[in-house]
Amino acid sequence: MADPERRRLRPWTVRSRIVGLLTVLALVSAFVAGGVAYIAERSRTLEQIETNLRAALESASFIVADDEWTDSEQALRAVVQRLAPDDNTGTLGIVDGRAALVPGIAADVPLDRLPGFVERVVAETAEHEVVVGTYAGASRTVRYLAAPVVLGDVDASAPPGTVFVTGYDVGAELAELDGAARVFSITALLTTAATFLVGLAVSDRLLRPIRRMREVAERSSAASLSERIPVGSSRDDVSQLAVTVNGMLDRLGGALDSQRELLRDVGHELKTPITIVRGHLELVDPRDPGDVEATRELAIDELDRMARLVDDLRAAARLRDPGAFELRQTDVAALLGQIADKARAIDGAELEPVTPVAALAILDPDRITQAMLQLVANAVRHARGPIALGARVEGRDLQLFVRDRGPGVPDELKPVIFERFRRGVAEGRGDGGSGLGLAIVTLIAERHDGTATVVDAPVPGGSVPGGSVPDGHVPDASRGSEFRLTLPGAVVPVAGGTHPPRNVERRLPGPDARPHETDSEEQAWHRS
Incomplete structure (x- = not known):
């Protein structure tokens, strides 16, 4: 039922006021x-x-x-x-x-x-x-x-x-x-009346998208955002506003669908450890110290996994904040050196030497570091052997990659591996990740207007640390994986083809160094 106040004000619409x-x-x-x-x-x-x-x-x-x-x-x-x-x-x-x-x-x-x-x-x-x-x-x-x-x-x-x-x-x-004045007055009144009628008709047509916006907004709710405002062939400002509102509804609908999917996935992910903990607690023999200790360790392990999931959810939510990114001109070679220094502190990480890449790029070094360390942690968990970090410059596009020597990603999993809670099979190290690590990498790439992808890559004998690999060159029967962050238009062109280093801070780790810590919400890269 319409609001009485709205019914009372409806005759005095913007259209009536403008035309009047x-x-x-x-x-x-x-x-x-x-x-x-x-x-x-x-x-x-x-x-x-x-x-x-x-x-x-x-x-x-x-x-x-x-x-x-x-x-x-x-x-x-x-x-x-x-x-x-x-x-x-x-x-x-x-x-x-x-x-x-x-x-x-x-x-x-x-x-x-x-x-x-x-x-x-x-x-x-x-x-x-x-x-x-x-x-x-x-x-x-x-x-x-x-x-x-x-x-x-x-x-x-x-x-x-x-x-x-x-x-x-x-x-x-x-x-x-005076006769001419009377004729003018009558003509002015008639033309003004005609102008009023024409104005009503034209304004009704021009402002129709706004009326439809109101009607769609009245019918829209969190339960349904599928309705859109009809837009004809007109290209005026009001029609463009309708197009913009439709785009906003698309984004809101996508956000709501994403939230529903996230809640569904999180509910599924949390249901398993809760069920496990509850089942063991119901079956534990309080008179058996060994059974109590084993159940305690299992409950703590499952609660830690739930805590890691919550941390990663908070980190992913923070990345959607526009203020979470600060793009600035960065020396790519120095950034790769910093990432390598931090990656060596990851337990089990074995890095090949990084080949310098002479390039300047516009990016957020902290977030790129977070994404690259996440890819390194993923490679450590799912692969064996040395891990290569590198970058390629193609025109003004920058491509950062992490290459491992593991079993590779199955072809059917490549299109969906960056989705939330998609997990591969870890070799020999267990899989304690939350399933959000690669999704966080995708968020960071998208905020740079880029993409995150995975392709097969050659392993021993065919890899070129820090460089590119010739297409079709497969020296070994087994194949590794190469995770790529492609940032289009990020490279800063410099006259003469040289890229002098800029004031990029670089911290060399000491014997007891740990990865550079920032916000507590961003500490989950080594656990996801």
Whole structure:
């Protein structure tokens, strides 16, 4: 059942918020842009009215000065007749304080019919001044120009007898702009609504992988991580996120499967010593000191084996920690020398001389040492005779190997020998390992982006200590095993083909030396 809080918040999804916010921003942006354009166009229209009034005055002045008129009324009549009124304009001739002359065609603005307009103009032009003013009536707002028409000298003692008047209906001029603004507003609203609908559809498609992620996450649990998010052919960021989440689910599923397998294997491994100890304790004769002592030794031996298993499990778990590795430039020859010095301290280890390899590589020397010592301990436990340590450089790939002279690894066991709790048959030394040693080697190789493998290798007479062995060269009927750590791209290229040594610390063991000890969780390499 869905969580009530989740049901309450579900309508306000990220998709709704994004589309809603973008829609509001689009609407606001459209109206801001339209408002700025409207204000600019309104200012231009008003300026154009002023320009047209001044042009009318110049035209009237030119007409009055063009011919010799008998009187000012005749000149005024010519001006009114010749200046054809424009749209939303009107022209008027005032004679002796009354509206006497109008154009021969109907004007959009009948100035003579505006209440009080003539009287206002007569009063404003009484001083023989050209007047530009605004008349605001009940139904119209008119921007007008009034200019006295005088022939000859001006008699300042009397008001002008003739006045030319032209005016523009400001409301009608702006009404055209207001109509365009209304059309723009309606269009902006419709396009914003369309943008909202398109945004919902597009965002639904683009964010569908995220919705599927949530649904898959709701259905996923530790019991089942098999479901994956469907990913189409799109290559956008959200689809790539879905691919990444699917990869994460793959890793989590693999980790869970690995944990289940580990628990199953550990349970199997622990069941045997527990069963053995319990069986002997149930059958021990407390009155027989010999039986008690033998049972005690057997129980201690089985408990030691269980302790080794726990130590190796802790070591393997620690290797999965990203902070457990520190890759740095390392002198391979010096590292092999250190590994050989430590390997000689392993009980029963007989090492051949190590041939130096001139190379620098990027790796974690401590972990590589741990892996190589584990392989040496494995060779000591399962083989007889000298053990060879060496390295090969092929381009930028580095291959470290441990070669023994034992019976070899059966072909059917080679693909699985590095898995947990896979054991070979020890020759003459018993097998007290936990079955995790080679699995730890594989973990170390994988953290270097490399691999751990085992192949057949020639034994006495055909081995080349510290070097490579020709393919197909089998001088003896028996074959040993060569365990390899291949680290691709680890070798540092050096100009001239030489690899001068770097500051690599090397400790030479004394008579009582023991393998270099680090963390207690990493002490199991000689026991696994």
